[in-house]
Amino acid sequence: MVPYSRLDRMADLELEPRRNETRRSPGHPAGTADPFTPHPAKGWGLPLAVLIAGMFMSILDTSIVNVAMTSIRKDFGASTESVQWISTAYSLTEGVVVPASAWLGARFGLKRVYIWSLVLFTVASALCALAGGLGSLIFFRILQAIPGGVIPVTCQTILYRIVPRNRLGAAMGMYGVGVVVAPAIGPTLGGYLIEHFDWRAIFYVNMPIGILGTIAAVAVLSKFPTDRGRPFDLAGFACIAGALFALLLALEEGSSWGWTSYPVLILFAVAVNLLALFVVVELQVDHPLLNLRVFRHWPFVNSLVLVAGMMIGLFAVMFYIPVFLQSVQGLSALDAGLVLLPQGMVMAVLMPVAGQLYDRFGARWLAVAGLTLTGTGILMLSDISVGVPRGEVVLGTVVMAAGLGLGMMPVMTGGLSALPNAFTDVGSAISTLTQRVSSALGLAVLTAIVTADRAQLWADRSGLLAGSGADINPRVAQLQQQGDPGLIQLWQQLSNQVQTQAYGNAFAIAGTVTLAAVAFAFLLRSGRPAAGADKPMAH
Known part of the structure; x- marks a missing residue:
């Protein structure tokens, strides 16, 4: 047990404001730059573009693979449960790696860790494309997930080192293109590659991005001080x-x-x-490993709550809408992806705009508007039916995307900018973990609800088949007279209705949760963010 007096001294060091940018960090060698001090504001646009490319590649791979599962299963002759481990193994490995990302950046240098992460991700992508069986593909996906978990934390930490506080909104607005737009266009790109080439193309597409991104990172990014004395x-x-x-x-x-x-x-x-x-x-x-005193900052904690609410809604739509379009309405993977493409374009346009607005007005009203639109768009999708026109699906996803484009990055920026520079890496890691866990938890809960709803809805409709004589539904009787073909058609119709209604109920819950988070958005700060390089921590 560490004595109280020692803990108290440690806390005093961590809670002390850093008013002088050149002040030495505890344990940092004298005469060298403070690793927590932001770099000058000059020339951060090109380095930001390099970070966006790496972030876009790593997140794109999490969504683009989902549309290839059917093709991979057929190619390898594997079961659906076995193929699902391609995604599961990646998610598990990425979750384990993220907490260590902050230490890796501090110990070996942010630039070095980012470059080697890009190299490993690119090599692992090539190995995935060359996999000769399901076992080797899962193993290579695990290798790919290691840098895939490091890249988001490293990118966000570098961003906060190179961009001045009064320009964080604009920078995060551009950065958000990689965070949210990548999963939005993943199904479209994946569907195109599978339909015109092969499932292996979804991994090959990472190679030119990774190679160019690595070269650009070596040439453009500055070196950052390391803390080699920091134990693991x-x-x-x-x-x-x-x-x-x-x-x-x-x-x-x-x-x-x-x-x-x-x-x-x-x-x-x-x-x-x-x-x-x-x-x-x-x-x-x-x-x-992760300094939990970061949770003493209410603005940061509040931002995590809001981000979790938006991620639950986003991933509910991104998971269930493609399934609905393909399994219920019979669209191809490419056509289903094209239905979702407008929402990706809306987010790509609005996120940079939202970043500029954040720098002028702060996060509160952008978050309120964003969460309101996000929840409204998801609730619009709760009214889907088997024959719903594609235009209504596009409208609902576009309204949701407009909300995410306006609110997501201001919420994240407002939370992380409330932290002292010394806690940026820890805040980035915890923010990334929150996004991963909340999306997985939300999707798991909604899937459990969908499964229970389908069972109940099937039971409710069983009376259609149990009736006899005058009580039987005339349409059902007509299909029964057709024999097996008629019964198969009846089963398919009922299955589509049950599945669609269950998805609608899931969207109603996700939309309600998102709208409920609006109350927390009113607690965010408003007004132009401070231009100072650092702020004292709240006691």
Whole structure:
């Protein structure tokens, strides 16, 4: 147990405002630049473009792979459950790696870590494209997820090092193109590549981006000071890595294993206990993996709540709408992707605009408008029917996308900019974890609700088939007279109706949750953000 007086001295050091940009960090060599001091504001546009390219590539790969699952399953002759591990293994590995990203950047240098992450991601993408079987593809996806988890945290930390505080909104607006637009256009791009080439093309497409991005990073990015004396918190990493692995595995497999099955319940119990142990460890060690004192800042915590609400809505739509369009309305992967393309274009246009507005007016009213539009758009999709026109689907997704384009980056920027520069890397890691866990948790809960709704809706409609004589539905009787073809048609119609109604109920819940988060948006700061390089921490 660390003595109270020692903890108190540590807290005083961390809570002390950094009013002088050239002031030495604790443990940093005298005569060198403070690693937490932002670089001069000159020339940050080109480095930002390099960061956007890497971020776009890493996030695009998480959504573009989903549309290729059917093609991969047919090519390898594997079951649907086995093929799903292509995505599951990636998510689990990425979740485990993210907490260590902040330490890697501090220990080896942000530029070096970013470059090597791009190289490894590109090589792993090529190996995925060359995979000769399902086992090797899953293994290469694990390799790909290691840099895939490091890149977002590293990119965001570098951004906060090179961009002055009064221009963070504009920078994050551009950066958001990689964060939100990539998953939005993933289904369209993936559908095109699969329809015109092969599923391996979704991995090959990363290679030119990765090669050019690596060359540009070497030439453009500045070196950042390192903290080579910072030890690795092995105990903390073991706790948080084990907790995230157990939690994400339970969320990924809960719908197939059963939410009340012993494996899932045990995984949840392990996750809760390891998270509790992680908190204890981090508050005791001298050099925590993730400094939990970052949660003393209410603006940052509030931003995490709002980001979680938006991510739940985004991933609900991005998961269920393509499934609805393909399985219920019979569209191809490319056509389904084209229906979703307008929302990606709307976000790409609005995010830079929202960044400029944030620099002038702050986050509050952009967040309020963004969450309101996001929730409204999702609620519009709750009225879908089997024969809903594509225009109505496009309208609902575009309204949602307009809200995300206006609100997502101002919320994230407002939260992270409230932190002192010394906590930027920790804040970036926790923000990334929040996005991953909230999207997985929200999608898992909605999937459980959809599964339960489908069972109940099937039971409600069973009376259509159980009736006899005068009680039977005339349309049902007509289909029954056609024999097996008629019964198959009847089953397909009922299946589509049940599935569509279950998706509509899920959208109603996701939209309501998003609208409820508007109350938290009113608690954000308004007004032009301060131009200072740093701010004192709140006591």
